[in-house]
Amino acid sequence: MDKSMDTQAPQQKAAALMAEKKYQAACKLLHDQLKVTPNNGSVCETLGEAYLLQQHYADAAKHFYMAKQLMPTNPNPNFQLGNIYVKLGRFEESCQFYVNALRISPNAVQVYEALAKTLVKLQAYEEAIKAYQRAIKIAPTLASLQLGLATLLIECGELEQGLVHYRMALQSKPHPIEHSAFLFAMNYRPDISASMVSDWHRDWGQLHTAHLPKYAHSNSLPAAARKVRIGLVSSDFYRHPVTYYLEPFLEHYDRSRFEIFCYSHVVKQDEVTERLKTQADHWRTISTTNIAGAVATIRQDEVDVLVDLSGQTACKLLLIFGHKPASIQVSWLGYFNTSGLESMDYLITDPHSSPAGQSVYFTEQLLYMPYNRFCYRPPEYAPEVNALPALQTGYITFGCFNNYLKLNNKVIALWATLLNAFPGSKLLLKNKAMNDAFLRKQTLANFEKYGISADRLLLEKTSPHPELLAAYSRVDIALDPFPFTGGLTTSEALWMGVPVVTLAGETLVSRQGAAFLTVINKTEWIATRKTEYVSIACALAGDLSALAGHRQSLRAQIQGSPLCDGKQFARDLQALFSGIIS
Known part of the structure; x- marks a missing residue:
């Protein structure tokens, strides 16, 4: 055989x-x-x-x-x-x-x-x-x-x-x-x-969530007889930009009136995850369960307001919201556009990020924080602000530490115009993409097309966060990309004493930089046209005395502004939540 x-x-x-x-x-x-x-x-x-x-x-x-x-x-x-x-x-x-x-x-x-x-x-x-x-x-x-x-x-x-x-x-x-x-x-x-x-x-919302079964809601106790239950759903409960803006609320919310449930879809936990667990009243891990299981958990907790902190960055979580497991559902913080879901009732923004007339772009009703939809909590390890680098180097160093994806051809063309308008200046780009030789070569070629030689570009690999913050010690002026403007990068640049020049557009994501600058009373660094963007940057670069003054005063200005006032931010956010359940 x-x-x-x-x-x-x-x-x-x-x-x-x-x-x-x-x-x-x-x-x-x-x-x-x-x-x-x-x-x-x-x-x-x-x-x-x-x-x-x-x-x-x-x-x-x-x-x-x-x-x-x-x-x-x-x-x-x-x-x-x-x-x-x-x-x-x-x-x-x-x-x-x-x-x-x-x-x-x-x-x-x-x-x-x-x-x-x-x-x-x-x-x-x-x-x-x-x-x-x-x-x-x-x-x-x-x-x-x-x-x-x-x-x-x-x-x-x-x-x-x-x-x-x-x-x-x-x-x-x-x-x-x-x-x-x-x-x-x-x-x-x-x-x-x-x-x-x-x-x-x-x-997207119609195709993937409109057909999902929606749930009726009842609570064993009326809201007036108990604490208001707020559910926070995210895949970013770790060292992530979302947590830098979330923690001020978790640190200062009124525990006598509100009860926080965190629904975590984090796969890799870190020390920030462990800290968040101590700040919330209840921690639910949903990364190991399916959508039906997550929905059942949320319904069992009888959450009053369910808040999505991820948006289209984690669409599995949006599918949870498609089932309407809570009677009131809110989008906030982790995304910069409409969710597209009819089952998402509200989106939290601010007057500077979403000025009048923008509500037509959202499936949600807009809820306005009085100052900013973000509250920044600077890390304790952030280094002290140093003296203006140009005073030592003899030239202006522009900088951008944003995601490489944001550096589209129109951004590169405008930055090349700025570099050509200010001879001798250099541009420091620092991000994960610069770890790769192919992308560094491509970046040099993209600027070369607009007449910027390689010797005017400083391309640096990404670093651990403390080192990244320290790298601002070599930047005189930060340049905000567009239409996807900076979020955490803008907050960090300003905290390190570096002015940020931004181009405000018509979308929420294109107005993040403008919203930060407005809340710290630096509207003169906001451009509405490309020519104005270059003019603002050149004016800053042309007055080293004023630029050095900005560097030494910015941190105190930010610290004393609503952007870093966690207690007031928590009160304002609580007022929004109370208003939509009353």
Whole structure:
């Protein structure tokens, strides 16, 4: 009898056991078979898969190595070894296994996709783009490939090319996460109207949440007889910009009147997560449950006001709000546009971020904080403000520490105009993208197109937060990008004594910088036209005495302004919550 026939039945039984999650029984059966046929690569391969399903990576790797040697023309053992090394965080080794698999099977789309994702983890963006492009040539209609390449291109500053691939991924009925990623990317485009972006968000809400069952609400006790229950839902309860603006409220809310429930979808917790747990009255972890489970938990807690802190940055959480688990639902803090959900009742903003006439762009009714929708709590480790750098260097250093995605061609063109208008000045760009040689080279080329030579650009890698704040000691004037203006970066620049020049637009996200500057009474740094932006920056750069004065006085001004008044901010926010439940 053919020996391959002898092993077929045990492997089929093992596969059935694995389908029933009886992994130990499957492993025993396969080990017994290996005693009979010790050089059977197929059995080794199946045994490796059984161990991999149990996350026993060492045993899985051992048997995939055996299968690889016994079946040199089979790409799967190399592919699975690549997957194992990704799990172990050994990305360079995993890439080599993926390459080995592709040598055996050059059209293996799944392997190309895994290789591309791993290259992204290594920040080898140029090679990752090539891997996605090769895979798309083989399988042009596979949405996950189009989405992966779209996301990567946008992260590399290629917004228009990225959006082309997003549209291709969305040609069929889109998955909500893919659709959400598209919406998020649209906020970066400088040539899209507020009404168009609003319409796309409404489309998302209709497509993905309108059909969801909504719940009726009742509370065992009337609001007047108990504390008001506020539920905060977020995937950002860790060291994240959201927490810098959330903590002033958590530190100062009136515990005699309000009860805070935090619904955390955080996967990787840190010391900030642990601190937030002590500040809230109740902590619920929903990262390990499905949407129905999260909805049931919120309903059981009888929350009065449920607040979304993530928006389209975490669309799974928006799907929770689509079920209407609380009678009043509010969007605040973590997103900079409408949620698009008819089930979202309110959005918290301020008069400077959303001036009169902007309500038409929101599915929510706008609730206005009197000063700003943010309250900034500076970190204790922030260094002291130093003297104006230009007094030592002899030249002005402009700076921007914002996300690389915000530096579109129109931003680069305007900054090049400014650099050309102020000879000898330099521009310091510091962000995660500058870790990658390909993106640094691309950045230099983008500025070169507008006549800015490489010696006028200072490109720096990202740093731990204390070091990032310290880097402002080398910046004289901060430049706000557009239309996606800075949030936390603007607060931090101002705290470090660095004036920020911003271009205010018509959308909430394009007015964040203007809102910060208005609340600290620095409206003279707000431009409404590009020519004005250059004029403001040049005026600041041309008066070193005044610039040095701003540097030494800004921190005290911010500290004494509503932007850092956590107690008043908490009172104002409580008043909003009380108003919508009365």
